[in-house]
Amino acid sequence: MAVVMLSALPLLLTGCVKQGISDKAVEVHNLFYVILWLALPVFVFVEGMLLLSIVRFRKRRGDDTSPPQTPGGRGALSAFFAGPLAIVIVLLLFGETAVSRVDRDEPHPGEQLVLTGFQWEWSARYVNEHVTVTGKTNNTPLTMELPVDVTTRVELRSTDVMHEFYVPDLLFMKNAIPGHPNTFTITPTKTGTYHGQCAQFCGLYHSKMTLVVKVVPVPEFQRWVAQTAAQSQPGNGNCSPSASSATLVASQVSWNKDCIAVTAGAPFQLTINNKDAGIAHNFAVYTNSDLDKRLYLSPDVTGVATSTFTVPALPPGKYYFQCDIHGPAMAGTLVVG
Amino acid sequence: MTTAQPPADLVERHAVRAASSAVMAMTLFVASEAVFFGAFFGIYASAYTASKVWPPADVSAPGLRLPTISTAVLVFGGLSMLLARRASRRDDFPHRSVAWLWVTLASAIAFLVLVVVSLPDTHFGIGQGIFESLFYTITALAMAHVFGGIVLLTLVIGRARAGELAFQREPLQAASIYWYFVVALGVVIYLLLYVAAAD
């Protein structure tokens, strides 16, 4: 029975690690097996000796003699230290190689991404293409595309609490920490649609903070970028008529409008009606969606509450507005004119 | 349930060992306090290595005059405690020791007063930044520990005057271990919060 149990183990453990969709991921996949083959002898030895002793060295009925009182000397103890130490050294060598490869910043990234986590979704800004896509809390996951066989450099940020970007098929995760952006590069080598989600507990809707990563051939990626840019991007929308005041309702970490129009040359009243209990929102105006220059920032309004602010006069034009806390998920166009 | 008396050697050992256990217990307690303050010093080290200029740009460095005097007073209190310990070997113990304990107590109180007086010199608020937060938190905690030391010294002096210290040196030994820690803490804080932050 013992033999059956022990030999079943390798079978139990194969096929449970993801293959990996990038070279770095394959590195980790292989490391899993290196560790498995180092761990297996230890496991077999310990459980084996245990089972063997239980079976062979039971006290027989009526046998009241003492077994040999082996105290265990220096030789045995040295072996006990040396064995695991040898395994550890081998493990460190393989582990170091793997981590230096996985942590490596691959050169010449073809794509640059600013990936921002916030409670409770993600937004991705493609820096070169000036295009932003975002998920909406409790509504839609971020769906982003990456070109296959191209290195994407990601700058991972958070605007509120600790989050963690995790795509199981990449066999990789990294924390998004407020005040401390993390950068890494990924070069996916297999096309497909991959699931990801936040792995760092971040509050109420942590389980819903999912994203979808589509790895596609380059032409398809470029088509997608163009399509996304053509859709009304926040900062580029249109609406009318202009008024001297505007109201934005915040619910489920989203605005009810993605475009507001105000008259030029005079200050205007901006009302935030925040229905998200315990969550703060604000109103910030930038020259464009690349956040080149901030022209106005309102105080925070913590829900459930309504507050009105006077925004100073702006010259005619189109501006990008967002809740600075939740970024592109709560963004739109401010038309002044 | 038996009502037999325990063997005399058990009781004897417990009594003899128990009395000097106070010193060991105080040493361990002081070790734990060192780790506690170490956590804050660790945060200080972290912030120091992460910032390009120290103290951070918006902080006006706290003045050095009063803190230097107060630290000197505290160190003096450490010396008087040393003398109190030395005097415990005298035949007329605890009289000379108690005298030095009074001096230590006075210096502790003087230290607290000087720190309180020097606080308005600092022109920053607690929430302005990491340096400010560390400054006020560490200062407050240190003052609390000095106050604890004052209580401890008062207790020891009280027991001495009540005649309880006639044959036991352990309360004085234990109190001195705590006090040396507080003095060392004061010196480290002086170096970190004032000297290192001076312009």
Place this chain on the structure above:
Amino acid sequence: MTTTEVRPATVAPRPARSRALDWLTTTDHKKIGIMYLFNSFAFFAIAGAMALLIRTQLAQPNNDVLSPKAYNETFTMHGTLMIFLVILPLLSGFGNYIVPLQIGALDMAFPRVNALSFWLLPVGGLTILSGFVTSGGAAAAGWTNYVPLALQEGTGEDLWLLGLLVVGTSSLLGAINFIVTVLRLRAPGLSMARVPIFTWATLSTSVLVVLAVPALTATLMIVFADRHLGTAFLDPSHGGSVFNYLNTFWFFGHPEVYMLIMGAWGIASEIIPVFSGKPLFGYRGVIASLLLVLALSFTVWGHHMYTTGLVDDSLFSVTTELISVPTGVLFFNWLFTLWKGKIRFEPAMSFALGFVALFVIGGIDGVWMASPAMDYAVHDTYFVVAHIHYVLFGGSLFGIFAGVYYWFPKMTGKFLDRRLGNLQFWLLFIGFNVTFFPMHYLGLSGMPRRIETYTASDGWTTLNLVATIGSYVIGLGMIVGLVNLIVTWRKPRTATGDPWEGNTLEWATTSPPPPHNFDALPPITSERPVRDQRLAAAQAEVTA
């Protein structure tokens, strides 16, 4: 010098008083130890019920047994209670009862502080739990209470912080007490090299507490300060950093997990030799390993932060993998104790062997996660949940149950029922593996921690259902244990002073011991004084 002035209270004969008042005011380490055990098992029942709620919620995708808010509070409380109010106090409870006996002492060095240490525990625990009755609910940021999330929380969080400060104080006072007791109150002849391993383990744990719990105190204080006193320790816009929290918390957090396991190592090291009829193999090697783990445990904390980008992953991977060496040595010592022994099977021994079989799996899990590149794939997933439970349940709790069956006769003079004990063992062993082994797969297939639900398309449904079924089997096992306790309550006292043919001094007195512990002590010339005395007596009989 007279000895009457510092006589411990237990020695002087007392007037009769109500039993309740007696227990409420006792400073007797034996009674205090028993109270620790009862208090901890009460919190264990609460935290265990929470575990069953969690598993019920996760049995099906998109389940609504618990709302997201309730779920978050539940897993936070489950972890907090198990770690701070169950496992460590259970080990302290055994320590309280057994350590003075094992060193041949009258009581702990500071009996009144000992009583205070105990009473702080229910106060702290109830403070933490009281969060449930506040309008915002209980703390819900996980037992690790990461910031900035914890800064967003309501009053339940403050009660959690305060309650833990109280519990931490209890641990610290208890630890100082243990260290002074073991170093100063040993019987003549009991050199440190002859001190029982359980006492050595309690000593090591206590050193860990003294040097690590203050870091937790500082951490809890800075969270409170940022929440209510306007400080900027953790606010990046004012020079603060999340790193300040992570560093101070995990500097405590890693030694903490060794505080939770060392006592169990000690218990196994007592039981396995006794029920094999052999000395513990490599006694001094075991002591050396304990001390090496103690020292190294302060060097590994960064492995909890591999994915933050804030620490040197390689440096911490070296220290983390090194600590597995002395841990491994312990296994070899236990295994070679069994080897060529004459093994007697009692529930205590079954639980001790189960402990070895399960803790090794948890330890090996740790080897995977110690390698940073591997950790990037499994951190914050159910792989970690599997690891945690293999070491804390398969390890610590199995060790504790072994201790219960081993020392129950000593404490009460009665034997827990053997068949019920074996039934409890098998239910727990099987239920535990069915619950937690599948979690390795769940983690590797991408299921993160601390999610209240998942979708059908995730592919995690079957294994979650299996795990939930296992958890109900565990629940059944625990009920069997409770039944055993109740059934045994009314039994007569049949246990002699040394029912198991033990080695160490707690077996040199009656079961239960008199208030003053010993009427006489055997001569101590080895680490197995009771066995030596038993053999000498048998020899004397033969020659008589």
